[in-house]
Amino acid sequence: MAAPIPQGDYRPAVLHDGVVYTAGMTPRRDGELVLRGVVGSAVSAQEAYAAAGIAAENALAAVRSVSTGATYIRCLRMTVYIACAGSFHDLSAVADGASAVLAAALGRDGLPARAAIGVQSLPSGAPVEVDLIAAVR
Template sequence: MSNDEAPPPQGDYVPAVLHAGIVYTAGMTPRRKGALQVSGTVGADVDVDTAYRAAGLAVRNAVAAVRAVQPDGTGDIRCLQMTVYVSCTADFTSLTAVADGATAALTEVLGPGNRPARSAIGVASLPSGAPVEVQLIAAVG
C-alpha cells in the first residue's frame, strides 16, 4: 500500500467519513498492506522508540484515509484534532513521547503549520495487539 491508499478496514466500518468539509477517521494502527508491523504493549515488550515509529506509520494511514474521501483527492488538509491511543503498562507515563511520533510524521506529510490539538491516552489493549492507534479529525478543501 502506498501512502496515498486508505488502509483496508479490519472490521465492519469505513476508514473515513467526510461530512460538511470535515473528515473523521477510524482509528488507524501501524499497518502496511493490511499487516500489522508492530505488536505488543509499550513499557513491556515495545520500547518508546519503536512505539514512536509505529505512531508515525499509523498517522500516515490516517492521512491516507482522509485523502481517500476528499472530493478531488488532492485538496488542502488541515488537521484539527488527533487522538493517539497507546497500549501500555499501568506504570507507563511517557505517552507524549510516543504521540510525538505521530505529530512528527503528520508535520512531515502535511507541513510544519499543520500540528493539531492532540490527546495521548493510555489503554490496556488495542485491536490485533497494536501498540498504538491514531484517530484524526481534519478539515479538507
C-alpha cells in the same frame, strides 16, 4: 498511499460538510501489523514512536481517500491511544511520532490539537492507534 483496508465493518474515513473523521488506524502495512505488544513491556518507546508514525500515515491516507480533489487539508484533532504498562508515562513522546509524520506531510502549521491516552489493549494487539479529524476543501 492508499487508505488501509478496514479490519471490520466500518469505513476508514467519512467526509461530512468539509470535515473528515477517520477510524482508528493502527500501524499496518499491506494489512499486516508491523508491531504488536504493550509499550513499556514488550515494546520500547522508540518502537512505539515509529509505530505511531505509521498509524498517522494510515490516518492521513484515509483522509485523502475521501477528499479527492481537495487542495487543502488542515488537521484539527488527533487522538493517539497507546497500549501501555501501568508504569509507562511517556505517552506524549510516543504520540510525537504521529505528530512528526503530520508535520512532515503538511508542515508545522498542519499540526492538530492532540491527546495521548494510555489504554490496556488495542485491536489485534497493536501498541498504538491514531484517529484524526481534519478539515478539507
